[in-house]
Amino acid sequence: MRERESGSGIDPAELMERAGRGVVAAVRRERPDIPSAGQTALVLCGPGNNGGDGYVVARLLAEAGLDVTVVAYGDPGALPDPAAQAHRAWVAAGGRVAPLLDHQPDWDRPPPALLVDALFGGGLDRPMPDDLSEALVTIDDRAPYALSYRVSIDAPSGLNLDTGRVMFATGRERIVLEFDLTVTFDALRPGHLLASGPTLCGKVVVAELGIAALAWGKTFTIPVPSDFDPVLRPGEAPNKYDHGHVLVLAGGPGRGGAARLAARGALRVGAGLVTVACPSDALTENAARLDAIMLRTVDGADDLRALLxxxxxxxxxxxxxxxxxxxxxxxxxxxxxxxxxxxxxxALTAFADDSAALFAQLNQNVVLTPHGGEFARLFPDLADHPSVIEAAREAGRRCNATVVLKGPVTVISGGGTAHVLASGTDPRTPAIPGIPWLATAGSGDVLAGMIAGLIARGGRAWTSPRKAVWLHAEAARRFGRGLIAEDLPDLLPAVFRDL
Structure with missing residues (x-):
């Protein structure tokens, strides 16, 4: 656990005790039938502080009446403090430790009720050794996902917590176990939410150790009602123009649906006025579909200049x-x-062949909202970056604008910083990062309009996207399966009422 170094003002051994208690408490909340007397548990302990957490968990489980087997990778006698203290406390309580590489499961007994991975957590920055991978294959077979409740401490060992990617050696496939529950401490890390992280971690819960200032919490945005003051509290603004005027440029006949979705998103989120500007030959089509949203004709550049x-x-x-x-x-x-x-x-794809020309025109009042494909067209050298957060951060620096990289996990970058929004629920306990039913045609158009609507009301280009993404996801979460993009704007009033 790299976050639990000195500087918290709390004794490291006490932090390890808190971590162990946090893991056991989380297991009790998620599975009230575990731990109980007569059950068995297998705890895998590594050679560092993550392994120390495992020894604390093993001791607490044994005190609860479980028959606990601890297997260790590496020499327990070489553990650093405070993990060494945790190991000694386990042994003093009558616990035994067997070498993990020599562990031979008893196939005549039922699989363990609980499997705990305390090997490396977030402390591993390279692929797992071959011998350990081979041992984990056997354990995976003996404690199958369907029969044993599987818990990882910090993260499944072998998962990179910076990128969410599994660390495989080139040309070699190493096993990384899949878990029901991951217990981390004080704040989420990017890898819990990105790439393979959600699949491998299962449900992620955060146990408080009291060292949040040293953790990754600042990377993640947890909106609170006060964040939405520009939307919820009109203040002394009696006129619609005091709430801003959004202009949405639309395409030709048969192509106006996306612009209308964006316009409705802007109006519902609180813009005082919204106008759709379309070519003259699309005016009738749009007029038949719009009431509160105004219409203007823009056939070309000169018309737009005149309108502005x-x-x-x-x-x-x-x-x-x-x-x-x-x-x-x-x-x-x-x-x-x-x-x-x-x-x-x-507006992004049109400049894919000359993104530098686009970037030269941008400024900090501009927001780009690419999905993965559009991002790859604008930033081809960043498309395969191992960390989507670093890719978005570099993109924001490069174009001097706010970049909203949309996906199951949305990354918002501007001014060299990045924020990650995993879903409309509290990201400290995300059951599913992202909301799969948002993957529907037009949802991104609504989001673009919502961002514009919040900016129109006085929000800033680098803060409004965070609020809009959260509101967008929360609206979708409330609707659930069967969502289509047209539903999203009409869900916003209920979200605002609850805020």
């Missing part, structure tokens, strides 16, 4: 259903106006 002489228009959305040719013509005009802009979809 209205200084009350303070945010533009370009991209949803815009068309590539139209995007190449209108995006430079929008950016040159100095207004805040949200660029999505076609």
């Amino acid at each position: 002489t209205d200084a009350r228009i303070n945010v533009l959305v370009l991209g949803p259903g815009l068309g590539l040719e139209r995007a190449r013509e209108l995006v430079p005009v929008a950016l040159a106006s100095g207004r805040a802009c949200v660029l999505d979809a076609d």
Whole structure:
């Protein structure tokens, strides 16, 4: 556990005791039938502090009446303090330790009720050794996922907690066990939410040790009601124009749906006025579908320049259903106006062949909202970066704008910092990172409009996306399966009422 170094003001041995108690308490909450007398447990202990946590857990489980087997990788006699103290306390309580590599499961007995991985947690930064991988294959067979409740401390050993990727040696497949529950301490780490992390970790819960200032908590955003003051508290703004005017640029006939979704997202989130600007030949189509949202005609760059002489228009959305040719013509005009802009979809893809030309026009009032494919077109050298957080952070630096990299876990980067939003639920206890039913056509268009609506109300380009992503996910979580993009704006009032 790399976070539990000196500096917390708490005795390291006491921190280890707290960690062990936190693991056992989490198991009791998730599985009230465990631990109980007569059950068996297998605890895998490693050569460092994660292994020390395992010895504390083993002692506490034995005190609860379980028949506990501890197997250790490495020499327990070489453990550093405070793990050495935890090992001695286990032995003094009558516990025994067998070498993990020599462990031969008793196939005539039922599998253990509880399997605890305390080998390496987040402290391993390289693939596991071959001999350990081979031993874990046997344990995996003996304590199958369906029969043993499997718990990892910090993280499944072999999972990189910076990237969420499994550390495999080149050309060699090493086993990493899959768990029902992962107990980490004081704050989540990126790997709990990214890439393979969610599948391997199972449910992630956070046990408090009292050293949050030393942990990764600042990387993750947990919105609280006060974050939404610009939406919830109109204050002394009696006129609709005091809540901002969002202009959404739309495409030609048959392509207006995405822009209308963005416009409804902006209006529902609180923008005072929203206008859809479409070509003249698409005006009738859009008029048939819009009431509270206004309509203007923009056939080309000159029309947009003329429309932007209205200084009350303070945010533009370009991209949803815009068309590539139209995007190449209108995006430079929008950016040159100095207004805040949200660029999505076609407004990004239109510049894939010359992203430098786009980046040269950007500023800190611009938000880019690419999904993975659009991100790869704009930043091809970052697409396969091992850490999606570092990729988004570098992208934000490179283009001098806020980047909202959308996915099951959304990463928002600006000014060299990054925030990770895993879902609409409290990310300290995410059962499922991300919300799978948000993977539906048009949901990103609604999000682009919501970001613009929050900026229009006075929000900043680098803070409004965090709020919008959370609201967007929370609305989807409330609806559940069967969600389509049209549902999202109409769910926002209920979210606001609860806030």
